[in-house]
Amino acid sequence: MSTYSQSFASPTSEADYVRIDAGQGGGEAAGKAREKQSNDSHVGIIIEQRKETPAPAYYYGGQKVYRERKFRRRHADTETTEDPSDTNDAPIYPEDRPPARVAFSKADPKERIIYDNLMIYIILGYITGIVLVLLWYLLHHRRESAELNLKWFLIVLLGLLLLIIFYSHSTRCVGILALTLMCSYKGRALLVAFAFILATLGPVTNIMRNIEIVAQSLSCGQTLLRNALTPMHEIMGEPVYVVEQAVYTCLSQVRKLMERLDAVFHRQEVAIVQLHAGYKGCDQWLILEQTFFDNQMGSPHDRCLGASTIGMQDCMVKFEKNQSICDLKERFAWFCENLKDLPSFFDIHLKEQQQIVDQVFGRPLEIFARIRAHFEVSITFDHSAAPNKERGELLSDLDQRIALELEQQTKHLLLTYIWLDLVIITLLIFIFVRAVHFRMNYLGSDNYRNFYLTKEFYAYNKIQLINHVNNALPLRSAERNTYVKLSSFRLVSRELLYVKRSLVFLVIISLQLFIICIVDYSIFWMLAIMSFHSHKTAELQPPAYTKIVIRGGGLIGDILRGLVQAFEPLSKNLIVDIQHCLPLPRPPKFLRYWEIMMLCILAWCLLFWDPYGTRLRHKIMASMYPQNASVRAVYLHRCLLLNRDNFIKFARRKARSLNYYYSENSVSKYLEIYRAKLYKYGILWLFGHLQGQELYYMPCKADQIGLCKM
DSSP states (O other), X not given: OEEEEEEEEOSSSSEEEEEEEESSOOOHHHHHHHHHTTTTOSOEEEEEOOOOOOOOEEEETTEEEEOOGGGSOSOSSOOOOOOGGGOXXXXXXXXXXXXXXXXXXXXXXXXXXXXXXXXXXXXXXXXXXXXXXXXXXXXXXXHHHHHOOHHHHHHHHHHHHHHHHTTSHHHHHHHHHHHHGGGSHHHHHHHHHHHHHHHIIIIIHHHHHHHHHHHHHHHHHHHHHHHHHHHHHHHTTSOOHHHHHHHHHHHHHHHHHHHHHHHHHHHHHHHHHHHHHHHHHHHHHHHHHHHHHHHHHOOHHHHHHHHHHHHHHHHHHHOSSOGGGGOOHHHHHHHHGGGTTOOOSSOTTHHHHHHHHHHHHHHHHHHHHHHHHHHOOOOOOOOOOSOOHHHHHHHHHHHHHHHHHHHHHHXXXXXXXXXXXXXXXXXXXXXXXXXXXXXXXXXHOTTTTOOEEOHHHHHHHHHHHHTXXXXXXXXXXXXXXXXXXXXXXXXXXXXXXXXXXXXXXXXXXXXXXXXXXXXXXXXXXXXXXXXXHHHTSOOOOOOOOOOOOOOOOSHHHHHHHHHHHHTSOSGGGOOOOGGGGSOOOOOOOHHHHHHHHHHHHHHHHHHHHHHHHHHHHHHHHHHHOHHHHHHHHHHHHHHHHHHHHHHHHHHHHHHHHHXXXXXXXXXXXXXXXXXXXXXXXXXXXXXXXHHTSOOOOOOSOGGGTTTSOO
């Protein structure tokens, strides 16, 4: 038979000791208890009430703990084997389970020390191996960049973490608790941080790349226009009519190019204007509804005064004999005074919202107008052959500024990525710190989150019921909102409060991630549609013309040939490749969308699993520290009974203090007292003698408690 005893600080002044016998055999008391519970439970619990002098005490975790000095190890180099049945007084704070030891003789203390510190040697050897590998790669630095990567680093750290977790019973407990803490708000924050990293590497980066493509396309269009106008500017210095006609021809080709670009912009503007018209129609309808409602209902202040007038009239009708109590006009006027500042029941900022919507829809139109302004060219003939170099320098500076701005934005993304990595590392550390904190509080304080009804609680309550002492079950209606069975799916009020607080956070985060993905796909879709329709447009070809060919040589032939070449149209040199500057957007990574969605779904699942994760941690601690779980069960059982006694006491005191000066007709008072007594004695005669407990009934008023015997 294996037995252990547990001492604890009871709610009363006495020191109570609990002996829990598990297994088979072990005394007459254990045999009787086992015979009574053979059909109901597999665990027998025997309660022995003894008054003894407590051992010297100390504080741990805010709770007074008694330890017995006879359990201290007398010799450090020798091992003792004791009968568990003789250990009647064990400490309330369970020590870590010692690892299984091999029996060594006294002649080999070195082997014993090595075996005791085996895990320490393994961890030190693992760290030494990592250092040696890093030194080897330091000498062979060429292979370092190819083989040493983040994946290798994470695998090495994971192996070291597993070795540290398997070091002792305490570290194993902390490791298991850290896994279950992934269901808590820190685990959800970790998943959200991973989702934001994926959003930074996927949709946000793709948005920046597509914006860069748009900027490069606009810059290319300006460069293309500049290259088309440069030869024209050189020829405009010659006062020749043919040159002027050639310039006009070139301008006509440029206008065609602008018309094609304008057609693409026009399609976008039509869609934006239609959406704006729909929003504006909705706003006008809301304004009409507001006007109609205000005309029908009036202002909130007038409505309040009208309701008060109707209420006073109804009061006067009901209380015709005492109409003075209905004269509450001044109070209603004071109550309705706060509604004077409200002009309407509707939102007073409706017009401001309409202005914001107008600005949102007007901004793309302004951008398109600016783009058209870049393509507007005015040419004047000043008959100067000197080229304008300033314009070319300005355009080259524009390209450099665009590249510099995009590079700066990319650096901001890199800083965001590093910051999110630091957040993830911090959250991982906090998860382990939280696991250590939970373990210390669970072992150091019997009152720490002790509102779950465990199997130890039911076993202890069953023994109490067998011994005809106290029964804490079933729970009352008020207690069901605080205490719940550990394996139940029902959530108590405090657990629902935690879920509601995290619900708002997850809604905001999910909405942000959804907007990022929508913006990424919307930019890609807009640029893809623009590029698709522009690629279907035919290239700008020079118009057909009749070419004069002069054959033959000699001086006259060369002169005629030069004249013909001078009067040939210049449009053949103005071929514009518009497809070269069309934006080719970078497609979004739909796999990133899927990963972000899965992380969000997992975070939502963990949100609803959070209360059950807390219960799982209690089960883990109960399985790893059964002695402490039994003490917590006894503590919870006694707290339940103590709270019930205090509830009736405090309720009577409160009723007496609130209604101490309440007066009533003495005849009806004593009649009600006698009726309550007869009712009480009737209930006791029917049920009280069967239960052996006193029933509490308080039908009389609070000022009569002294006369009513409870």
